[in-house]
Amino acid sequence: MTTLHDITCPFCSLLCDDLSVQARQRRLQVVNHGCVLAARGFKQAPPGAQAYAHQQPVSHTEAVKHAAILLKKSRRPLIADLGTDINGLRAALHLAELTNAVIRHKYEDSTLHNLNVMQTGGGMMTTFAELKNRADVVVFIGDKITTKYPRLLDRFITTRQAQFLPKGQRRKLICIGQASRQEKIKLGESLLHIPATGNGLLNLLTLLKCTLLGQRGTDQNIAREKLKKLKQASALIQAAHYPVFIWSAAALPADSADLLIRTITDLIAKLNQRQRAAGLALTDNNAGGSLQQVATWQTGFPAGLRFTDGFPDSQPDPYTPYPAECDALVWISSLERDTPPTLDVPGIIISNNQAVRKGATIYLPVGTPGIDHAGNLFRADAVINLPLKKLRDSELYSTGAVLKQIIARLQAISGC
Amino acid sequence: MLMRLKGGRIYDPANADTGKKRDVFIEDGRLVKPGRNQKIDAVIDVSGKIVMAGGIDIHTHIGGGKVNIGRMLLAEDHADNRVRRGRLTRSGSGRCTPSSFITGYRYAEMGYTSCFEPAMLPVNARQTHMEMADTPMLDTGAYVLLGNDDFFLRLLKAGRDQQLINDYIAWTIQATQAMGVKTVNPGGISAFKFNQRQLDLDEKNRHYGLTPRTILTALLTAVADIAIPHPLHVHGCNLGVPGNVKTTLDTIAAAQGRPMHLTHVQFHSYGQEGDRNFSSAAAEIAEAVNSNPNISIDVGQIMFGQTATTSADTMMQYAGHAHAHPNKWVCMDIECDAGCGVVPFKYRDMRFVNALQWCIGLEIFLLVDDPWRVFLTTDHPNGAPFTSYPHLIRLLMDKSFRNDMLKRIHPEAAGASHLASITREYTLHEIAILTRAAPARSLGLTDSGHLGAGARADIAVYSPDKNVERMFSRPAYVFKNGERVVKDGKVCALPKTTTHVLRPDYDAGIERSLKRYFDDYMTMRLGNFKLSTAELESYNESALTVQPGR
Numbered sequence: 001m002t003t004l005h006d007i008t009c010p011f012c013s014l015l016c017d018d019l020s021v022q023a024r025q026r027r028l029q030v031v032n033h034g035c036v037l038a039a040r041g042f043k044q045a046p047p048g049a050q051a052y053a054h055q056q057p058v059s060h061t062e063a064v065k066h067a068a069i070l071l072k073k074s075r076r077p078l079i080a081d082l083g084t085d086i087n088g089l090r091a092a093l094h095l096a097e098l099t100n101a102v103i104r105h106k107y108e109d110s111t112l113h114n115l116n117v118m119q120t121g122g123g124m125m126t127t128f129a130e131l132k133n134r135a136d137v138v139v140f141i142g143d144k145i146t147t148k149y150p151r152l153l154d155r156f157i158t159t160r161q162a163q164f165l166p167k168g169q170r171r172k173l174i175c176i177g178q179a180s181r182q183e184k185i186k187l188g189e190s191l192l193h194i195p196a197t198g199n200g201l202l203n204l205l206t207l208l209k210c211t212l213l214g215q216r217g218t219d220q221n222i223a224r225e226k227l228k229k230l231k232q233a234s235a236l237i238q239a240a241h242y243p244v245f246i247w248s249a250a251a252l253p254a255d256s257a258d259l260l261i262r263t264i265t266d267l268i269a270k271l272n273q274r275q276r277a278a279g280l281a282l283t284d285n286n287a288g289g290s291l292q293q294v295a296t297w298q299t300g301f302p303a304g305l306r307f308t309d310g311f312p313d314s315q316p317d318p319y320t321p322y323p324a325e326c327d328a329l330v331w332i333s334s335l336e337r338d339t340p341p342t343l344d345v346p347g348i349i350i351s352n353n354q355a356v357r358k359g360a361t362i363y364l365p366v367g368t369p370g371i372d373h374a375g376n377l378f379r380a381d382a383v384i385n386l387p388l389k390k391l392r393d394s395e396l397y398s399t400g401a402v403l404k405q406i407i408a409r410l411q412a413i414s415g416c
Numbered sequence: 417m418l419m420r421l422k423g424g425r426i427y428d429p430a431n432a433d434t435g436k437k438r439d440v441f442i443e444d445g446r447l448v449k450p451g452r453n454q455k456i457d458a459v460i461d462v463s464g465k466i467v468m469a470g471g472i473d474i475h476t477h478i479g480g481g482k483v484n485i486g487r488m489l490l491a492e493d494h495a496d497n498r499v500r501r502g503r504l505t506r507s508g509s510g511r512c513t514p515s516s517f518i519t520g521y522r523y524a525e526m527g528y529t530s531c532f533e534p535a536m537l538p539v540n541a542r543q544t545h546m547e548m549a550d551t552p553m554l555d556t557g558a559y560v561l562l563g564n565d566d567f568f569l570r571l572l573k574a575g576r577d578q579q580l581i582n583d584y585i586a587w588t589i590q591a592t593q594a595m596g597v598k599t600v601n602p603g604g605i606s607a608f609k610f611n612q613r614q615l616d617l618d619e620k621n622r623h624y625g626l627t628p629r630t631i632l633t634a635l636l637t638a639v640a641d642i643a644i645p646h647p648l649h650v651h652g653c654n655l656g657v658p659g660n661v662k663t664t665l666d667t668i669a670a671a672q673g674r675p676m677h678l679t680h681v682q683f684h685s686y687g688q689e690g691d692r693n694f695s696s697a698a699a700e701i702a703e704a705v706n707s708n709p710n711i712s713i714d715v716g717q718i719m720f721g722q723t724a725t726t727s728a729d730t731m732m733q734y735a736g737h738a739h740a741h742p743n744k745w746v747c748m749d750i751e752c753d754a755g756c757g758v759v760p761f762k763y764r765d766m767r768f769v770n771a772l773q774w775c776i777g778l779e780i781f782l783l784v785d786d787p788w789r790v791f792l793t794t795d796h797p798n799g800a801p802f803t804s805y806p807h808l809i810r811l812l813m814d815k816s817f818r819n820d821m822l823k824r825i826h827p828e829a830a831g832a833s834h835l836a837s838i839t840r841e842y843t844l845h846e847i848a849i850l851t852r853a854a855p856a857r858s859l860g861l862t863d864s865g866h867l868g869a870g871a872r873a874d875i876a877v878y879s880p881d882k883n884v885e886r887m888f889s890r891p892a893y894v895f896k897n898g899e900r901v902v903k904d905g906k907v908c909a910l911p912k913t914t915t916h917v918l919r920p921d922y923d924a925g926i927e928r929s930l931k932r933y934f935d936d937y938m939t940m941r942l943g944n945f946k947l948s949t950a951e952l953e954s955y956n957e958s959a960l961t962v963q964p965g966r
Binding site for chain 2 (some may be wrong): 098124275386
């Protein structure tokens with residue numbers, strides 16, 4: 001039994017890299033700096049190395065061959081989920097280019113909310129070390145943000161280790177939306193919670209923006225208690241040296257997410273005319289932020305990407321998660337456990353979870369990045385890219401390796 | 417296999433060849449002097465053609481966070497400029513901020529074989545190198561950005577020994593796989609985080625009480641002490657501010673004779689004369705460069721049209737955001753390390769300030785005497801996309817063309833510039849210095865930028881044309897490591913490439929202080945911050961080239 005230190009956890013995009021993990025043969029257990037997602041993720045048993053085609057066990061090479069033949073026949077495959085490391089994503093984009101595929105990340109919708117606002121206005125952003133060392137007031141917008149990012153508070157907000165805060169100063173956390181249990185317990189009196197749901201969130205934020213910028217806002221339909229808290233929040237933000245507004249698009253009401261994000265980013269931009277303030281749009285788990293980065297540098301199209309006649313292209317409106325034109329599915333899932341969508345098309349399942357092989361036309365098992373093979377992912381603040389280590393012996397291929405094998409086979413049979 | 421390029425006219429300033437007819441021999445990826453009876457396996461006839469070493473861009477933003485933010489932000493540029501995959505080549509898009517594959521192809525198709533990313537944030541080293549690994553055709557390298565990182569500023573504030581600072585810088589170069597050191601608005605990016613909106617050379621950062629001059633001096637000393645071949649690469653204070661010529665001249669004086677490279681100096685050469693309080697100070701800057709042999713510059717020429725300005729200089733990018741076109745911009749404070757600002761911009765020939773900026777850049781090129789100390793750049797994409805280099809070369813080589821262009825710009829700007837009276841025309845020999853020989857020498861690349869025996873066989877072959885813009889847009893052939901990779905201006909093979917890195921020595925004791933700092937304040941472990949050689953080589957299965965120190 002050995003204990004490995006400074007291990008990066010790939011199971012949420014905080015990518016905590018201070019974990020201690022105990023390895024007993026192939027079994028792994030987080031023994032320090034874990035969280036509920038890490039504990040579950042590292043404990044998962046690897047899949048068997050057996051590949052399947054048409055429900056029959058076949059050799060890996062045979063399964064790769066079948067996958068290439070299936071993709072050669074397809075006019076418009078859908079490459080979906082895309083929970084894998086950067087090398088896997090690089091290969092997935094290459095495969096998509098060769099097959100005129102549609103690319104759909106599991107959390108594509110929330111990536112698009114942030115992107116819509118960025119591409120029409122921009123933003124004033126920050127990263128975790130600035131949050132940790134500089135932020136004296138933190139504003140959470142949305143519902144239970146820490147549920148998806150369990151150690152966000154411990155690592156960057158409730159910690160007292162900060163270069164630019166007076167010694168011992170506790171940060172104030174303002175939560176507009178639903179506060180999680182963790183937020184309530186850990187912050188105690190440092191939490192100013194202004195509950196809101198649905199359209200109420202947009203009303204509150206708009207009013208906060210108006211209050212902070214000295215504009216007229218309407219406070220009808222907002223309870224007196226909330227108005228009082230909103231005034232408190234406004235005073236705290238105004239007096240702060242470096243307030244940071246944090247949101248996760250996935251934790252905002254979908255029908256008003258674009259408007260909410262624009263309200264926040266506009267407010268931050270205007271606040272900066274007289275004081276410093278910054279936003280932190282947490283990118284999605286399951287490699288959501290990584291796909292956005294890689295797709296941008298390789299193709300110039302960050303999300304909603306498809307390839308048409310060998311050109312990169314945007315998905316036409318209206319956006320649909322699973323376009324009807326797709327005649328084959330490539331489902332890549334080696335991080336979050338999930339089940340593939342039930343589509344009436346042949347499916348190539350590339351996964352670290354053998355339970356999903358049922359119903360697949362072709363199933364190719366792969367390892368988990370950061371456990372069975374090395375790799376990289378981008379962190380939720382969209383700048384830092386961390387290494388993932390190989391922690392155990394494994395005969396499983398990485399997703400990137402499997403996709404490259406399929407590409408090589410496809411190129412061989414189609415001469416492309 | 418021995419290959420002969422037969423009958424070309426050689427422009428190889430490093431070996432004092434100026435248009436002389438000479439054959440060039442290639443074996444195992446290198447230029448060689450063949451033995452008297454050695455069998456020649458292949459001959460390529462380049463009679464009458466112009467043969468130069470492959471181009472080297474010493475300052476081009478081709479990889480890393482801010483470039484990628486630029487790509488994300490400028491969706492229009494990508495939607496309007498899509499490129500289909502080819503038999504060999506990958507697809508992509510973008511003219512101002514091209515995607516990575518397209519960047520590599522377009523550079524190669526102009527005869528360039530090496531490009532250096534000048535602003536790699538230490539915390540963003542992985543992304544920078546990954547993007548460069550996806551930039552085919554080119555050897556790459558990066559200068560690591562220092563001078564606003566809190567660990568360094570804390571050392572300096574505490575009055576720690578220069579040796580410790582040297583150790584930290586050498587350690588950072590190794591940990592991030594860098595090829596040089598750059599500083600951007602020294603202390604200013606940090607000051608902006610404390611809500612300071614400007615910082616001149618002798619103004620103090622509010623938190624640290626340090627001035628840019630102090631920071632610059634410590635960095636200049638470190639670069640000299642640890643024997644980094646390329647001088648400290650300096651993006652000075654007050655970028656883009658009218659009257660900043662004084663700061664730039666003070667910065668040159670602050671170097672006190674130590675080697676220093678001033679980058680995109682066009683943006684730092686502005687006076688405040690005239691009704692519009694904006695004037696050319698190119699003559700003063702050129703005079704200072706001419707009389708200070710320790711100074712080298714690249715120009716950062718602007719060209720008219722849409723582009724995106726991308727810089728680590730958050731302070732000045734924020735200050736300029738009101739000029740964003742289209743009206744959207746991103747600024748970011750980054751990880752107690754630095755920052756970035758991306759502001760799309762359209763330079764217009766009939767806008768006085770832009771037209772004069774265009775003149776100022778050209779004036780600097782034409783007034784600096786020594787071509788070995790001025791490099792051809794547009795600070796891609798800040799002044800213009802790199803694809804405008806052939807046009808820029810024509811402006812430098814062809815006075816009548818230049819004067820024709822001058823007639824098209826804002827007349828008051830043309831009138832306020834001395835450009836029309838400058839008769840100098842660059843020669844092919846001088847262009848080969850600006851774009852090949854001088855960058856290689858400045859970077860310490862002894863086997864690049866020339867065509868002597870032992871050099872890498874990175875070669876561009878151009879068909880002579882009175883219109884040099886056409887000539888430099890479409891080389892007849894480009895060879896990378898001896899392999900023909902471009903034919904008639906189109907990519908025909910994908911070569912192996914390398915990443916240039918340095919390995920300066922440091923006292924390993926620095927890691928004790930760094931570990932404490934990382935454990936207390938940073939958000940990743942020290943061991944995970946370091947980018948190992950094995951990891952870097954895994955990005956595109958290529959080997960690094962370790963350059964010796966000076």
